[in-house]
Amino acid sequence: MSNAFIDRKLRSELIRLSQHYAVLVLTGPRQSGKTTLCKNLFSDYHYVNLEDISLREQIAASPKGFLKQYAKGVILDEVQRYPELFSYIQVVADEVRGSHFVLTGSSNFTLMEKVTQSLAGRAATLTLLPLSLAELGDHIKADTNTLLLNGGYPAVWAKNIPVLDASRNYYNTYIERDVRGLLNIKDLTKFQTFIRLCAGRTATELTASALSNEVGVSVPTINEWLSVLEASYILFRLPPFYRNVGKRLIKTPKLYFCDTGLVCFLLGIENEQQLAAHPLRGPIFENLVVLEFLKSRFNQGKLSNLFYYRDQSQREVDIVQEHADKLYAYEIKSAKAFHREFLKNLVYLKKLLGSNLVSTQVIYDGETDIDSPEYGMMNFRNAVHVS
Structure with a gap:
């Protein structure tokens, strides 16, 4: 199994929900495999790691413009690092037909607070724990x-x-x-x-x-x-x-x-x-x-x-x-x-x-x-x- 992708049981549920929701939210511990799973499953999506401070600063110049550019498929990793982005995701998800955002995060309190406030009814939320x-x-x-x-x-x-x-x-x-x-x-x-x-x-x-x-x-x-x-x-x-x-x-x-x-x-x-x-x-x-x-x-x-x-x-x-x-x-x-x-x-x-x-x-x-x-x-x- 060394250096190999380990398929996850959650895959089928992620695929099913992606057909019904503009926003998928995947929470779970750090290093549990969230990023690897999302990159494998949505390999054609643009990937953004919001742990990167300089990248957050670039996006901050025009958050709505950035999201619209990649609205048809983007993975936003550790999205709780940029809580102001949630309101823009809501707006773009409503404006751009066929938009699809995959959000991951390892702090359930911060992440779910923002999801509840800004993305109620637009997002499906799943949890990925370490390997079963x-x-x-x-x-x-x-x-x-x-x-x-x-x-x-x-x-x-x-x-x-x-x-x-x-x-x-x-x-x-x-x-x-x-x-x-x-x-x-x-x-x-x-x-x-x-x-x-x-x-x-x-x-x-x-x-x-x-x-x-x-x-x-x-x-x-x-x-x-x-x-x-x-x-x-x-x-x-x-x-x-x-x-x-x-x-x-x-x-x-x-x-x-x-x-x-x-x-x-x-x-x-x-x-x-x-x-x-x-x-x-x-x-x-x-x-x-x-x-x-x-x-x-x-x-x-x-x-x-x-x-x-x-x-x-x-x-x-x-x-x-x-x-x-x-x-x-x-x-x-x-x-x-x-x-x-x-x-x-x-x-x-x-x-x-x-x-x-x-x-x-x-x-x-x-x-x-x-x-x-x-x-x-x-x-x-x-x-x-x-x-």
Whole structure:
């Protein structure tokens, strides 16, 4: 796969929507492959990288004239760097019949704010996360620890860049530069402590007050940092499932990262052997599986329909997925051998939710699959087909 273009599952949805909308907006983390995908898919479009300050200054001389010149097909990369351009895109999209703009950005907060204000009804928005297991091709057969350690950033798989180098560069270049800039952080040490503490809380309930005490900043500051990391596609929060089922349920979200390779880097895990013995290997494995479900939704152009269940008796089910009025529940285990104990909370949830819960599955690292609507089990590599 070295130096090769890795085709993305989102391609078909981008093609479909391009036939109906004048403006396509593709968001996602930096280095997740947005530019490569758009250039490959719209190879005849003019390409503009708005990270280039001098180019932004040139466009500023006549923004409308520039957009009209390339209105029939232009890719505007990192468009949130030039927020004033959105109003001109709206005008030109309305004036020029057959115009087509492809906008990419890695700051969801800034980008979507402008899209909502200026391009409502004219734009279709999609999200591209790092590579899913289904997009790895034969590499999906790699050892589980290798998959966890490498994560999904295309550079690691397509260019054979060592994952430690890729993660270090990503952290130094994008997280500390971009996120620190957005937050105007003066004490970098506290932010570094904060993000590493977040990595240590992967796949656990997130309590801002606990982080506040450990980092030494206020709860509002912790919440602001979390919001910006989420908007920058560094991490995401999985909401709890709390339909009125007559029980006292936990209503705190769980924390996950958008790439397990970054989690390993933040935890100081440098190789597969260290990961295999690490006390957080189970949560990192859970992060991978939950992330695969989220990628599957986004790659179909759909919003997340994922939750987790936990009550105050500490009964927990890792994924509860809603499809209209039907529910699907998944328990995630990093073990290679199946144990009936894995079914305990699924059996409880089935009794609680009754016929609304139509399928319960254990997703684990073992070899045996049992294809059964009730209490089946599957290897995590096969879970890419069920979400």
